[in-house]
Amino acid sequence: MKRIIYISAVCLLTVLSSCSSVLDEAPSGKISIEEVFRDNDMTMNYLNTCYSSINAKGCLYFFWSRGPVNWCDDAWDADDQDVNWAASRRYYDGNASASDFPANYNAGDSGNESVSWTRSFQRIRNCAVFLQHIPTANVTSESDRARWTAEAHVLRAYYYSELLMWFGCSLPIIREPYTLDADFAKVERSSFHDVVEFVIEDCDAALACDDLPWRITTDSEAMRMTKAVAWAIKSRMTLFAASPLYNEGNNYWEEAYSVNKAAVQALESNGYALYDKLNQTAVWGDEKAYLPNKESQYLNEYFCNSGAYAADPADKETIYQLREGANSNLCNVDAPGAILAYKTGTCPSQELVDAFETINGEPVLDLSKPYLDEQHLKPNYNASNTLYSKEDPYANRDPRFYATIYYNGSKRYCGWGTDAGSISFENLGQGQGLMTRTITTWDAYKNSDGTVINTPEPLMGRSLLGRTPTRTGYFQRKFLHPNSGKNMIGLPGPRHKDYRLAEIYLNFAEAAMESGHEAEAITYVNKVRTRAGMPGLSSGLSGDVLRQRIHNERRVELALEGNRYFDVRRWHKPDEDLSATDRWITGAHITHYFKADGSHGYIYERTILKERQCYTNKWLKMPIPLTEVNNMRAITGEDWQNPGW
Amino acid sequence: MMNKNIFAAAALLLLGASIQQVMAQDITVAGTVRDIYGNPLPGVIVSSNHKDLYITDKNGQYTAKVNKSGELEFSLLGFKPTSVKASSQMEVTLEDDAHNLAENVNIGLSKQSREVLSDAVSTAHSKDLGRSLMTRLQGTFSGMFSGLTTMESTFEPAYESLNMYVRGYSTFHGGIASVVIDGILYDSFAHDILYRISPEEIESVSILKDGASQAIYGVKGADGLIVINTKRGTPGKLKVGVNISETVQVPTTRIHSFDSYTFANLRNQAAVNDGLGEYHIFSKEAVEGFKDGGSDLYPNTNWYDMLVRDFSNQQRIALDATGGNENVRFYSNFNVLRQGSFWNADQTAYKADNEKYRINFRSNVDVKINNYISLWANLAGSIVRAHTPGGAVDCNGTLYSIITGMPSFIYGPVTPAVYDNDGNVIEAGGEVVTTPNINFSPYGFLNRTGYNNEMNTNIYGQAGLKFDLSFLTPGLWAGVSVGYLSYINSITSNTQDYARYIREDDWSDLRFTHYGTTINTNLTYSKGAALYGYFSYKGEAGWQRDFGRHHLNANAYMTYQVFDNLAGGATYDFRRVYSGAELAYDFDKRYAVKLSTGYSGSDYFPRKTRFVWTPGVSAAWIASNEGFVKENVPWLSLLKVRGSYAVTGNDATGFDRYAYKDQVNSTAGGKIPYLEYYTNESVYGNPNLEPEKIYKTNVGIDLGIANQFQVSFDVFKEKLNNGVIKSTSKVPLYQGIPLGAYPITNMGEFENKGWELSVSYRKRFNSDFGLFLAGHLDYSKNKVIYVGETAYNDTYAYRYRTEGYPVGQSWGYLTDYSNGNGLYNFQDEIEAGPKYSFGTPRLGDIKYKDLNGDGVIDEKDMAPLGNGSLPKYNFAFNVGFNLKNFEVNLLFQGLGGYKRNYSELFTFQSAYDGVFTESHKSAWTAEKWLNDEEIGFPALSTTATTNLQTNDYLLKDASFLRLKTAEISYKMPKKVCDFLNASAFKVYLSGQNLFTIDGMKTNDTPVEGTCSAFPVYRMYRLGINLTF
Secondary structure (H helix, E strand, C coil), rough: CCCHHHHHHHHHHHHHHHHHHCCCCCCCHHHHHHHHHCCHHHHHHHHHHCCCCCCCCCCCCCCCEHHHHCCCCCCEEEHHCCCCCCCHHHHHHCCEEECCHHHHCCCCCCCCCCCCCHHHHHHHHHHHHHHHHHHCCCCCHHHHHHHHHHHHHHHHHHHHHHHHHHHHCCCEEECCCCCCCHHHHCEEECCCCHHHHCCCHHHHHHCCCCCCCCCCHHHHHCHHHHHHHHHHHHHHHHHHCCCCCCCCCCCHHHHHHHHHHHHHHHHHHHHCCCCCCCCCHHHHHHHHHHHCCCCHHHHHHHHHHCCCCCCCCCCEEEEEEEEEEECCHHHHHCCCCCCCCCCCCCCECHHHHHHEEEECCCCCCCCCCEEECCCCCECCCCCCCCCCCCCCCCCEEEEHHHHEEEECCCCCCCCCCCCCCCCHHCCCCCEEEEEECCCCCEEEEEECCCEECCCCCCCCCCCCCCCCCCCCCCECCCCCCCCCCCCCCHHHCCCEEEHHHHHHHHHHHHHHHCCCCHHHHHHHHHHHHHHHCCCCHHHHHHHHHHHHHHHHHHHHHHHCCCCHHHHHCCCCCCCCCHHHHCCEEEEEEEEEEEEECCEEEEEEEEEEEECCCCCCHHHHHCCCCCHHHHHHHHHHHHCCCCCCC | HHHHHHHHHHHHHHCCCCCCCCCEEEEEEEEEEEEEECECCCCCCCECCCCEEEEEECEEEEEEEEECCCCEEECCCCCCEEECCCCEEECCCECCCCCCCEEEECCCCEEEEECCCCCCCCCCCCHHHHHCCCCCCCCHHCCCCCCCEEEECCCCCCCCCCEEEEEECCCCHHHHCCEEECCCEHHHHHHHHHCCHHHEEEEEEECCCCCCHHHHHHHCCCCEEEEEECCCCCCCEEHHHHEEEEEEEECCCCCCCCCCCHHHHHHHHHHHCCCCCCCCCCCCHHHHHHHHHHCCCCCCCCCHHHHHHCCEEEEEEEEEEECCCCCCEEEEEEEEEEEEECCCCCCCCCCCCCCCEEEEEEEEEEEEEEEEEEECCEEEEEEEEEEEECCCCCHHHHHHHHHHCCCCCCCEEEEEEEEECCEEEEEEEEEEEEECCCCCCCHHHHHEEEEEEEEEEEEEEEEEEEEEECCCCCCCEEEEEEEEEEEEEEEEEEECCEEEEEEEECCCCCCCCCCCCCCCCCEEEEEEEEEEEEEEEEEEEEEEECCCCCCEEEEEEEEEEEEEEEEHHCCCEEEEEEEEEEEEEECCCEEEEEEEEEEEEEECCCCCCEEEEEEEEEEEEEECCHHHHHCCCEEEEEEEEEEEEEEEEECCCCCCCCCCCCEEEEECCCCHHHHEEEECCCCCCCCCCEEEEEEEEEEEEEEECCCEEEEEEEEEEEEEEEEEEEECCCCHHHCCCCHHHHHEEEEEEEEEEEEEEEEEEEEEEEEEEEEEEEEEEEEEEEEEECCCCCCCCCCCCCCCCCCCCCCEEEEEEEHHHHHCCCEEHHHHHHCCCECCCCEEECCCCCCCCCCCCCCCEHHHCCCECCCCCCCEEEEEEEEEEEEECCEEEEEEEECCCCCCCCCCCHHCCCCCCCCCCCCHHCCCCCEEEHHCCCCCCCCCCCCCCCCHCCCCEEEEECCCEEEEEEEEEEEEEEEHHHCCCCCCCEEEEECCCCCCCCCCCCCCCCCCCCCCCCEEEEEEEEEEEEEE
């Protein structure tokens, strides 16, 4: 009897003790985060994850849009009609809320085509996890460990800088990843400036690392972080922190000045220099590139090419270039729509055109008050500019104008996928194929008897309908290879240059000017102007006049690169709005006329486009996602939302 | 002595030999068992010391061998059990038992006497279930059990399906009950199995409702259990039963179809409302042409009459046989069902309509190998052979819905032949007619899509050994068994497609053109299959012994189960370990207590927390068995107070399979090629995840008067405090883990409360007349307390959508009836009303309430509609009587406290070429409004309108009361039986769903189901029951 009980008990225990493991998951290849850092390659893979949400930018905002370029007064998006969910159209209509904001339209939060609070913070966590584990990770090479650590620091700084630029608000600083039992009620947000300090701290940690390179030299490492990027982030972020929108009444200009000065020196002494030489003469130097002078030639060449990765590259100006190219699609999505008849995309505004000085260095408009009316229909011309002609407004302009914008009467040689219509007087009778065509953006013509026919030029004329016409009378050319088109679409589009030395110079110039180092400010603005073939600012400028010139220089030099959206915002105080710049955007209403003798000319007038709604105070900052705000209210009782949303 | 016995048992087991150990003291007893009116009682179980010995034959006679000093117990459902000291000749009289105290309630692991049972368990027996006309076991449950809500979801004859909920929901996951078949537990997936078991095979079904009865089932207990026991052999002479029936099935409602004149007018009216002008869709000539039944050019095709038969037939033949001796017993069943077609097909090349055969068989065998070891084996299976049109395996549902979509103005079903002037055929015609908007034809679907042959085989096999360990201590036994349950479905299809022809625009001629890319194709062969299987290994032990007035019943079991589902995709098999034990004790049938516990685990949880103890206790005081009650209040035939409290478990949380584990892997395609892969963290595991525990309390009272009248009342409460949720409302996005991957936690709270009332009256007045009345009314109400929902801000009329509401709460806009009819009747009213964020209302559209008063109707104005996905009330009423050889039985069943949204009518009108039902006839028009005519529907439209937003306009009370089954039977007199050499011969006529009372007010929307699906059907059955 006893034995039976014994045996039974032993059997039962055996069965019971085997139960637990019998219910384990069969080996499935799943690993834990700890195991990742036990392996050199998987650790490296994790660093790659930290890179995974760097936005593509350029013309790769959702649905091949140039994003913030079109959402500010640089340009108008031709996708504002046919596609009612297009982010630009929603900006213009003011159709946005915290739960559905157009810049985050592709809200799947998986791609890199939209601005995302969530994704940025996910990567910030990845960086923090990486930094937490990397000291003890099984990494075979110590120099790898050092370099990877430095990269994670720069990456975290980069994601924070993006959050600061878009959301512009206090943020929690995440040095270490939150544990699953973290008490979020106790988390405090740090002010904009404190977050910038943290960004600098991360950048400095990276700069202290000997194994972090200054420059990437092979294509497979493209987009990896460098010391130069760390300096660029510091440069931009200190400038932002000092700007009126974010400084919370404090004066951080001196800090911005010294950081930027150090940045300029460090970059210059480590091989970074402005691009000032034509390399591909056969393309950009050719008359069929239709670039009038050498500066416009090499500047267009610079923006139309991706910088090569080499120890001593031709392009020494680009500090950080994103990996996704605008690819060969660019002439189909962000160019005169008539090339391939798909869509036009970015239409530079009349305001941007007005900003380009004449070649003698005089602004076209009085920068202290460029327009006499709020709708920008009455320009306040600069009285001392004698070179500008209202009848021939595109003559004698800054070389950068010709490298940046296709305007009425400019010419383009490429493969055209469209026939010229019967009233395309300039290009009459032209079929499809490789040829030079005149860019014709007129939207009316006047017969010799004086009758005005309000019919846009059928190929490229300005119209408010459709996706291929320009809305403003101008097309983007800054990034467009001079000859890409039908049968030539393989011509590469450029990768977006997220940071380049000219911006750092202008950051420095602005910080120097604001902090009273005006002579240094002028020196560095003039470096940029000289490269562009423009006369320098006179050394006597100061105060508001100098500020206006520096602001305008940024606008012109960085045109269509996405900086303007943030610049106009940071230059405002938190209680102001953007009505002076972003409410009314104008275009050129051009009438083609015939004289009795058969010759012809153009009449240039200004025309307003639909009033934009995205200028009010709340549009200074992007709203924090509604879910986050709701959650934070539930956790802390505080309202985290940016004003107005 | 004992050691020797063990040795002997082991040796015998090895040798497989059989030894008859004849006890010297045994005597043989024989006699007759009768009721109080002197009628012999067949089927009485004669047992001794909890061992069944014999069952009385048709003459009520028995013989049994029993220990000279032993007692014999006589029990039969409906009669009071009687114990008599053994003597060689015993005539026994059994008294009626209106309170069913003699019932041996099968609670899965053991059987407990109803008299001392302290758990809340509802039961039904084969006789009651067999009265239902439903062919699937599950179908017979409606109205049978207090505490079990049944809701039919599809109604096709022999394809009907049913959702079952034991006391509503026990968790916010909305789980459904698990099933125990002959002692083996299956998860809710096994409801599928119930469709393939025939009611004939079943001995009894018990519904375990309270925690104390569910506790031993651990992580599968919380949603309640349906315990099914199949019939086993009874010793005695071979007994053969034959049951043959013929059934006619008729839909209770028919799809609504208007003649083409009415249809065209409604369609034109819709176009007028949309601002498209008069006679926009049908010209004036066409409308005139449709008048008075139309013509060839202006057709009025009645697709329903063309394709649907008035009724379909069903035949069943069931054979069962049982018998055996004290060493071998068996029960065998063989059962064939044929379900005929509802469709009129005219395809000659192959059989186009549907037909279904189901064959069920079962053989349950018990073999006593020797005094210590017996073997039992159940082998059962079902084979379903279904022939359906090629368009869909589920042909009835699909075909029904597409008949709905086919309006009468379409010429059909096929194009006419075209002749030249000499009468020669130019085109043969015969092509299937449809329209560009519809692109299908029910005629084409039925006749031109080929056919499917479905073969569906299910095997349920169980076998085990039972060891009698009485030599250790009397009443002790142990057993081991294995169970296998499999489902294999294979469909062989020979399908074809057909060319679509549409009529040309010119109504004055009958000309057709080929439309679209489809052509008439030849039959194409294809094949598909699905399978799943459960493998179970079980060990169990029990000890049942009486010590004088102390009665003890202890049982324990352990099961390891693997469930493999091929259709489950790339997931691993599901594995669970269940074990449990219970100890029931009563003193003198006055004080009863039962302790139980489960200890179970599933692979959903991490090692350290995957096993959970689920203890429970229940107790009862049977006051009516107290001497002082018997003496002082003799009319009080039953007074029992019961209570239970237990923990039950649940592992079905609906989240990732291994949610306790991180899921990290390296994936190709990182941003930096040099860094190669990137790391994908898709799930962040919660290493502390544990099974959910639901605490259940039940208090009940049973009151019986004069052994005739009984009232039972139960109150219950169920509370879940560690519900598994993905609570991210307190988790900010900035912490960096994607909320979708964030760990799930045991933080949810849920509550379910209710009560059940049962009343019955049962009396046999004399041997010719007995009356039986019974009814139950159940109420349950659940509430989600906490699931970590993020509150909306205060601009929302309701800040929560889930918390504070029952499971399945739906949300939508409320109709503003302040103007009388809830619709916009004139333009100023629209302009004065709130702006709609989803479009602009037209005249005659629903006027929504601006609940938050912000002048805009948007999601902030949504309000709760109805009260969740389950009805609050579940009720049934059963009345029966027998008069001489006649017996009548009626079962009424219903649901209450339940609303359903019949909003499909809003989308119907703009679907295809427009689909109209009776309701659409009363749609708003300016004319009707001005004339003060009755308006019952918003203005018709040809397209989507603001009425399509979820709203309460068609939210209707879906309560109903239905005469579920009615049966009248006649027992042939003994003369007839004897002539046939039969022991019993019964003829019966029964009906199902004979009438329904509901508050729908229209005929076009069935109270259950939808108007485009197969409707509830009525059945009439004529059958005979012969026993030899």
